[in-house]
Every structure is written in C-alpha cells, then in structure tokens.
Amino acid sequence: MQRIRGILAPVVTPFRADLSPDSARLIAHCKWLIAQNCGLAVFGTNSEANSMAAAERMELLDAVVASGVEPARMMPGTGCCSLTETVALTAHAVRHGCAGVLMLPPFYYKSVSEEGLYRYFSEVVQRVGDARLRVYLYHIPPVAMVGITPGLVERLLKDYPGTIAGMKDSSGDWNNTKTFLEAFSKSGFDIFVGSETFLLENMRHGGAGCISATANVNAAAIHALYARTRQRTTDHGPATADYADAADKDGKLTASPTVERELKGLQAELNAVREVFTKTKWPSMIAALKQAIAIYRDDPEWGRVRPPLTEFTDEQAVALRADLEAIGFTM
Amino acid sequence: MQRIRGILAPVVTPFRADLSPDSARLIAHCKWLIAQNCGLAVFGTNSEANSMAAAERMELLDAVVASGVEPARMMPGTGCCSLTETVALTAHAVRHGCAGVLMLPPFYYKSVSEEGLYRYFSEVVQRVGDARLRVYLYHIPPVAMVGITPGLVERLLKDYPGTIAGMKDSSGDWNNTKTFLEAFSKSGFDIFVGSETFLLENMRHGGAGCISATANVNAAAIHALYARTRQRTTDHGPATADYADAADKDGKLTASPTVERELKGLQAELNAVREVFTKTKWPSMIAALKQAIAIYRDDPEWGRVRPPLTEFTDEQAVALRADLEAIGFTM
Numbered sequence: 211m212q213r214i215r216g217i218l219a220p221v222v223t224p225f226r227a228d229l230s231p232d233s234a235r236l237i238a239h240c241k242w243l244i245a246q247n248c249g250l251a252v253f254g255t256n257s258e259a260n261s262m263a264a265a266e267r268m269e270l271l272d273a274v275v276a277s278g279v280e281p282a283r284m285m286p287g288t289g290c291c292s293l294t295e296t297v298a299l300t301a302h303a304v305r306h307g308c309a310g311v312l313m314l315p316p317f318y319y320k321s322v323s324e325e326g327l328y329r330y331f332s333e334v335v336q337r338v339g340d341a342r343l344r345v346y347l348y349h350i351p352p353v354a355m356v357g358i359t360p361g362l363v364e365r366l367l368k369d370y371p372g373t374i375a376g377m378k379d380s381s382g383d384w385n386n387t388k389t390f391l392e393a394f395s396k397s398g399f400d401i402f403v404g405s406e407t408f409l410l411e412n413m414r415h416g417g418a419g420c421i422s423a424t425a426n427v428n429a430a431a432i433h434a435l436y437a438r439t440r441q442r443t444t445d446h447g448p449a450t451a452d453y454a455d456a457a458d459k460d461g462k463l464t465a466s467p468t469v470e471r472e473l474k475g476l477q478a479e480l481n482a483v484r485e486v487f488t489k490t491k492w493p494s495m496i497a498a499l500k501q502a503i504a505i506y507r508d509d510p511e512w513g514r515v516r517p518p519l520t521e522f523t524d525e526q527a528v529a530l531r532a533d534l535e536a537i538g539f540t541m
Numbered sequence: 542m543q544r545i546r547g548i549l550a551p552v553v554t555p556f557r558a559d560l561s562p563d564s565a566r567l568i569a570h571c572k573w574l575i576a577q578n579c580g581l582a583v584f585g586t587n588s589e590a591n592s593m594a595a596a597e598r599m600e601l602l603d604a605v606v607a608s609g610v611e612p613a614r615m616m617p618g619t620g621c622c623s624l625t626e627t628v629a630l631t632a633h634a635v636r637h638g639c640a641g642v643l644m645l646p647p648f649y650y651k652s653v654s655e656e657g658l659y660r661y662f663s664e665v666v667q668r669v670g671d672a673r674l675r676v677y678l679y680h681i682p683p684v685a686m687v688g689i690t691p692g693l694v695e696r697l698l699k700d701y702p703g704t705i706a707g708m709k710d711s712s713g714d715w716n717n718t719k720t721f722l723e724a725f726s727k728s729g730f731d732i733f734v735g736s737e738t739f740l741l742e743n744m745r746h747g748g749a750g751c752i753s754a755t756a757n758v759n760a761a762a763i764h765a766l767y768a769r770t771r772q773r774t775t776d777h778g779p780a781t782a783d784y785a786d787a788a789d790k791d792g793k794l795t796a797s798p799t800v801e802r803e804l805k806g807l808q809a810e811l812n813a814v815r816e817v818f819t820k821t822k823w824p825s826m827i828a829a830l831k832q833a834i835a836i837y838r839d840d841p842e843w844g845r846v847r848p849p850l851t852e853f854t855d856e857q858a859v860a861l862r863a864d865l866e867a868i869g870f871t872m
Contacts, residue, residue, distance in 0.1 A: 229624065229664075260622040260649035263629070264594065291591040291622075293560065293847055298594070316849045318591035318648065320684055323824070326849035333560075333848055353651055355686060356849075493654070516624055517664055518647045518657035518687075 211342070213375065213400060214285055214309035215418045217433045219243050219425035220254025222499050223262070223270070225514045231266055233273040235511065239426075239503070240279050247437075248429035250279070251312055253287035253299075255353055255380075256423040256496050261516040264295045268302050281307040285421075289314030289348060293330060297337045300345075310344035310375055312421070317354040324362050331362075335370050343373050350380035350404065357381070360393050367397060378421045380404025384411060391415045406432045407484060410477045413439035426499045427506075427541050428483050435476040486533045493520045498530060505531050506541045542673070544706065544731060545616055545640035546749045548764045550574050550756035551585025553830050554593070554601070556845045562597055564604040566842065570757075570834070571610050578768075579760035581610065582643055584618035584630075586684055586711075587754040587827050592847040595626045599633050612638040616752075620645030620679060624661060628668045631676075641675035641706055643752070648685040655693050662693075666701050674704050681711035681735065688712070691724050698728060709752045711735025715742060722746045737763045738815060741808045744770035757830045758837075758872050759814050766807040817864045824851045829861060836862050837872045 221243065224235035240250055252274065253259035253267050262270075267286075275281055288299035288311040296313065303311050313334070315327055335343065347366075349358040358377060366374045376399050379387045387408060391401055392415075400418035403409060406428075409420045413436065425432050492498040497515050501522040504512035513521050522530065552574065555566035571581055583605065584590035584598050593601075598617075606612055619630035619642040627644065634642050644665070646658055666674065678697075680689040689708060697705045707730050710718045718739060722732055723746075731749035734740060737759075740751045744767065756763050823829040828846050832853040835843035844852050853861065 255649075261624065261647065263623050263625040266623075266625060292594050292597075293592065294594040294597060316592065318586075318684065319825075319849060320686075322849040323851055326824075326851045329851065330848035353649065355651075493657075494650075517661035518650060518653040520654055520657045520660065 211282060211309065213344070213418075214249055214283065215400060216247065216249060217406075217419055217425050217429060217436050218249035218251040218285060218402070218421040219429060220251045220256040220287070220421060220423055222426050222496065222503070223257045223259070224500075224512055225516060226511075227514075229514070229516055231262065231270050232511070233270055235509075236270060237274055237277040237279070240274055241277075243425070243429055244279060244283055246429040247433040248425050249309070250274075250284045251287065251378075251421045252284060254312060254421070255287075255350060256426070256499065257287065258496065258516050258519065259287045260290075261519070264290065264299055267299060271303065271306060275306050282309050284308045285310045285312050285346060287312045287314065287348070289316070291316045291318040293333055293337075296334050300334060300343070301338045301340070304338060304340045304343050307342070310346050312346045312348050312378055314348045314350070314354055315356045315358065317356050320355050322356060324359055324365075327356070327358075327362055328365050331366055332369065335373055344375035345370075345373055346375055346400070346402070347377040348380070349377055349386075352380070352382065360389060363390065363394055363399070367394065367399060372398075374399070376400030376402065376418060378402045378404055384408055387412065387417070388415060391417060405484065406435070406480045409435055409480070410439065410473055423495055423499060424480075424484050424487055427487075427502050428480065428539075431476075431483070432480055435473070435480060438473060438476060482537050483539055486530070486537060486539070489533070492526060492530070493522060497521050501527055501530055502534065502541070505534075542613060542640065544675070544749075545580055545614065546731060547580060547767050548578065548750055548756055548760060549580035549582040549616060549733070549752040550760060551587040551618070551752060551754055552581050552583045553757050553827065553834070554588045554590070555831075555843055556847060557842070558845075560845070560847055562593065562601050563842070564601055566840075567601060568605055568608040568610065571605055572608075574756070574760055575610060575614055577760040578764040579756050580640070581605075581615045582618065582709075582752045583615060585643060585752070586618075586681060587757070587830065588618065589827065589847055589850065590618045591621075592850070595621065595630055598630060602634065602637060606637050613640050615639045616641045616643050616677060618643045618645065618679070620647070622647045622649040624664055624668075627665050631665060631674070632669045632671070635669060635671045635674050638673070641677050643677045643679050643709055645679045645681070645685055646687045646689065648687050651686050653687060655690055655696075658687070658689075658693055659696050662697055663700065666704055675706035676701075676704055677706055677731070677733070678708040679711070680708055680717075683711070683713065691720060694721065694725055694730065698725065698730060703729075705730070707731030707733065707749060709733045709735055715739055718743065718748070719746060722748060736815065737766070737811045740766055740811070741770065741804055754826055754830060755811075755815050755818055758818075758833050759811065759870075762807075762814070763811055766804070766811060769804060769807060813868050814870055817861070817868060817870070820864070823857060823861070824853060828852050832858055832861055833865065833872070836865075
C-alpha cells in the first residue's frame with residue numbers, strides 16, 4: 211500500500227445531546243474532507259479522542275469504514291496511557307486496513323526514560339504483529355508532556371524499519387521539526403507538521419505534509435499549497451525534480467521569484483485563517499472549530515464538546531462569525 | 542457507612558511475565574496491608590492504574606473483593622481522561638460497596654477551565670446516580686498537570702454535599718494542603734495528604750490521614766503515628782478532645798513536650814524510610830517499592846513494571862537492599 215501523505219485533519223468528533231458520539235455527522239464530515247483531498251487522522255487531540263473510551267473509538271471507526279470511507283485515507287489515533295488499550299486500538303485499525311496509526315506516547319507518567327518509551331512502542335509493534343502496521347509517532351509536548359526524541363526514533367527505526375513510518379510534530383518548534391527532517395527524512399520516515407503554518411517549510415525540507423486541526427474547516431486551501439509545492443515545473447527548480455527532491459539535494463527551494471511569491475502568498479492566507487481559530491479569547495481551538503462547522507453548516511448540534519472542554523457561549527459564537535467574515539472565510 | 546480514614550496505600554500492582562495483572566499476588570499484598578490497619582487505594586498512581594485498561598482494573602477489583610477483602614476498606618482510583626470510562630469504573634466500585642473512589646481529573650487536555658472540570662465531575666456524579674457514592678478528588682499536579690482548585694471544591698461541595706467526601710493532596714506543598722484544610726475540613730471534607738511526610742501536620746490541622754506510596758512497605762509504622770495523634774489523653778491537650786478537635790479550636794497542637802518529642806520522632810523515622818524510596822538514582826519510586834517487596838518477600842516476580850516504566854537492574858537492586866539495611870528497615 212502506498213504511504214499516506216499530504217494533508218490530514220484530526221477529525222473533530224460530533225456529540226449528541228447526551229454526549230454520545232454522533233456517527234452520522236462524523237461520517238458526513240469525513241466524506242466532505244475526503245472530497246477535498248484531506249486524509250482522516252480520526253481520534254487525534256482535536257477529535258477529543260482521549261475524552262472517549264476505547265470501545266467508543268472502535269465503534270466509531272467501524273461505522274466510518276462501513277459507510278464506505280476508504281481506510282487507505284485514514285490514520286486513526288491509537289495511543290493511550292495503557293499498553294493494552296493501545297494494542298487493542300492499533301490492531302483494530304490495522305484489521306480495517308487503515309493506512310497507518312498516529313500513536314501518542316503513554317502520557318500519564320512524566321519524565322519517563324527513553325528506554326521505557328522504546329519498550330512501550332516496541333511491545334505494541336510486537337503484540338500487534340502485523341506486517342501491514344505503519345506507526346506514526348505523535349510528538350505533542352504542550353499537551354502530552356511526554357515527547358518523542360531523536361534517540362527514540364533512531365532505535366525504533368533500526369529495529370522496526372518499514373513499520374515505524376513517520377511522525378507528527380506538534381511541538382510548534384520548527385527547529386525541532388528540522389532536526390527530525392535532517393536526521394530521518396531520507397530513511398523513509400515521513401514527517402508531518404502539526405500546523406499548516408510550517409507546511410511550506412516542511413515541504414521545502416523533505417517533509418510529508420501536515421496533520422492540522424484547521425484542516426477540519428480549511429482543507430482545500432491547505433491542500434492547494436501542498437499540491438503547488440509538489441508540482442513539477444522548471445519554475446520550481448530542476449525540471450526532473452519536485453520540491454522535495456530539490457530540497458533533498460541542496461537543502462533549499464530553487465523556485466523562481468514569481469513562484470516563491472505565490473507560495474508565500476498561499477502560506478500567508480492559511481496563517482490568517484489559523485490565527486482566527488487560535489485566538490485565546492475562545493474556550494479552546496477545538497470548540498472554535500466545532501462552532502465554525504455549526505455556523506457554516508447551520509447545524510448547532512456541532513457545537514458540543516465533552517467536558518472538561520466547554521462549548522462557545524452565544525456571544526462568543528457571534529464574535530467568531532464576525533472574525534471569520536472579516537477575513538472572507540468560507541467553507 | 543462510616544467514612545474511611547487513616548492510612549491507605551496506593552496498592553502496587555504485580556504483573557506476570559506477559560505483563561498481565563497478577564491477581565493472586567495482588568490479593569495477598571492487599572490482605573497483608575489490611576492486617577496492618579492500612580486501607581486500599583487500589584488503582585492509584587503507584588498502582589500503574591493508568592497503564593491498565595478499564596476492563597483490567599474492573600477484573601482485578603472483582604477478584605480482590607471475591608477474595609474476601611472488605612470493600613469498606615477500599616478506595617479505588619477511577620479517574621480516567623474520558624467521562625465514559627470514569628463513570629463505568631466509578632459505578633463498578635460503588636456496586637461493590639467500596640468506601641469511596643479516588644478520582645483524578647481528566648488529564649489529557651491542559652489548562653482546562655474550572656467550569657469544564659466542574660461539569661466533568663458533576664456529570665460523573667449524576668451519571669453514577671448512587672447515594673452511596675463518595676468521591677475523593679485527587680490533586681497531583683506534578684503528574685496529572687491538571688489540578689483541583691479550592692473554587693472547584695467549593696462548587697462541588699455545595700451541589701453534591703455528602704457525595705464529594707474529600708481529597709488527596711499530592712502537590713507536595715504543605716501550604717496548599719493547609720489552604721484546603723482551612724477552607725473545607727470543617728464541612729466534612731476529608732483531606733488526605735499524599736505523603737506521610739505531612740502526616741503529623743495534617744492530623745494537627747484536622748486532616749483525615751494519608752494515602753502514601755510507601756504505605757505499601759511501611760504501613761505499620763505510618764499507622765502508628767496516625768494512631769498516636771488520635772489517642773485521647775491529657776498529654777495531648779484537653780481530655781475531652783483528640784488531636785483533630787484540639788486543632789479545630791486553636792489551630793495548634795497542645796501536646797506536652799514529651800509527647801511532642803515522641804510524635805516528631807515517629808515522623809522522623811517515617812521520613813528516613815521514605816527518603817530511601819524517593820532517591821533519584823532509582824528508575825522510579827514505583828519500581829523501588831516493587832523491588833523492595835521482591836527483596837523482602839524473596840519473590841523476584843514482584844519487580845516487574847509495565848512500560849513506560851522500567852524495573853531495577855541487578856546492581857540497583859543490590860544498592861536498594863543496602864540502603865534499606867543501613868536504616869534497619871524491615872517489612
């Protein structure tokens with residue numbers, strides 16, 4: 211199976227009034243994202259995955275796959291605090307034929323050793339014991355507090371080449387991403403940035419794409435920048451190479467000034483949308499994404515979140531609409 | 542049912558070679574603790590509870606109760622990241638007649654609002670919907686990162702008096718414990734310190750006891766200090782009052798110099814034992830406790846931990862034994 215690359219959304223999870231997961235709305239949203247060339251990193255941080263039980267996650271995945279969504283376009287989050295739940299969720303995703311799984315490190319204990327994390331991931335790979343497994347390590351220190359280090363990736367890649375397929379870097383620190391890109395991107399280790407803010411830079415340096423919350427509402431535009439960086443053209447550098455290849459050789463993009471301007475323009479437009487959703491006046495970015503879907507689909511049901519998150523007040527919803535209209539946002 | 546007070550151990554969980562929970566060894570350890578006047582806070586941080594799936598925890602609780610251990614002496618940890626799992630574990634513990642449950646806040650998302658946490662705990666209490674439920678809120682910011690604030694306790698106590706029964710403060714900050722004691726201990730809110738280091742001070746100020754990792758190996762001595770502070774004697778103050786009563790009136794202990802000296806001596810002995818287990822040269826305190834049990838029961842099976850934790854090396858085991866022998870420790 212071809213590796214999954216490009217743009218993925220950590221798909222937000224709709225909840226009914228009794229806070230149970232709403233599979234019908236989730237499926238509709240997944241299909242809308244797929245139609246915009248957006249892969250599905252269901253059960254990510256922005257999906258409130260850790261606010262759901264393992265059984266709830268498996269039932270939702272069953273429902274989404276049964277609806278006809280291609281598992282080859284999916285990278286479900288499966289990393290829990292417990293080895294046993296992580297193994298169960300991962301094996302379930304592999305059985306469905308998902309392109310890969312996005313795996314948080316166990317995040318309850320803090321300051322755990324690299325050796326302990328190695329043993330954890332190693333144990334998961336061995337217990338799942340399926341050649342189809344593709345693991346994407348999930349580095350999100352601001353939330354998980356426990357992170358993925360280059361030393362850990364090196365050990366895992368050495369012992370499980372092919373299975374350890376890549377990572378998502380949600381550190382928000384470009385220097386960290388660059389460290390991983392320089393060390394591992396040539397070993398078939400696919401690096402996704404956790405925010406489209408770094409998408410252009412990631413593609414210039416051999417990255418694989420981005421898995422970003424805002425793809426839930428802005429997938430087409432984010433994909434457009436990704437696609438432009440992949441276009442083979444003499445404007446972009448050597449006629450025989452696309453962006454990633456060019457970056458592999460000399461570490462910098464060789465686009466013409468015109469193309470460079472266009473790329474930066476696309477990136478700036480993405481950043482403007484993201485800035486609205488990350489404003490600190492909202493209860494959370496997750497609630498903001500759901501509220502935007504509620505507004506643009508005219509479907510208030512979408513606004514709900516599970517505690518400990520809180521949804522938008524009516525006043526905040528009005529403010530979000532105004533902020534999005536001010537930048538000409540549509541979805 | 543009488544409130545559970547005194548000394549409780551976050552019971553360490555033995556694992557077999559395949560890392561499955563070893564219920565037979567757990568039951569034997571629980572019975573040994575009970576025999577030393579130690580209550581059972583099974584499935585706490587030191588139990589590696591979050592390294593187990595919810596189903597594994599429920600099966601273990603079933604086995605421990607079936608073995609004849611009194612549920613009235615148990616306070617299982619039931620707080621998960623997800624509302625649904627927390628409700629399932631809590632309802633299960635209540636059905637067994639456990640004295641209470643020790644509830645972590647949902648700990649994946651950081652910087653969540655007090656309102657969000659209030660809704661979470663409120664939802665759990667309402668969904669469990671059982672008058673027998675006694676919730677002890679678990680404040681352990683160094684690990685969970687998400688904490689319990691006085692404002693949260695005030696709201697929950699007001700809306701669920703009787704059900705919100707107390708807290709465990711593992712902040713390691715006596716000033717924080719004192720803040721809660723002063724604000725809530727007279728409202729029937731039982732405060733347990735998370736380390737026996739603060740036991741004497743907690744009992745002087747109206748606290749309920751302690752729930753401490755080291756109780757797994759030193760329960761009798763920790764209970765001895767607790768019992769001494771509860772003894773009614775003119776040496777301790779007014780003949781009609783025990784320590785807690787005396788502290789409630791004037792905020793300080795009125796023991797005679799002789800008793801004061803004895804209490805401080807007992808406290809110092811406890812601290813000396815704790816210091817050995819918290820040395821930074823060990824892989825973790827949890828592994829150290831298990832290694833001590835392995836040594837003193839001559840049962841190497843006890844040394845195992847689930848990843849991401851790591852067990853003692855042979856050299857570390859020798860060093861632990863030497864350090865414990867040096868202070869004359871026995872169990």
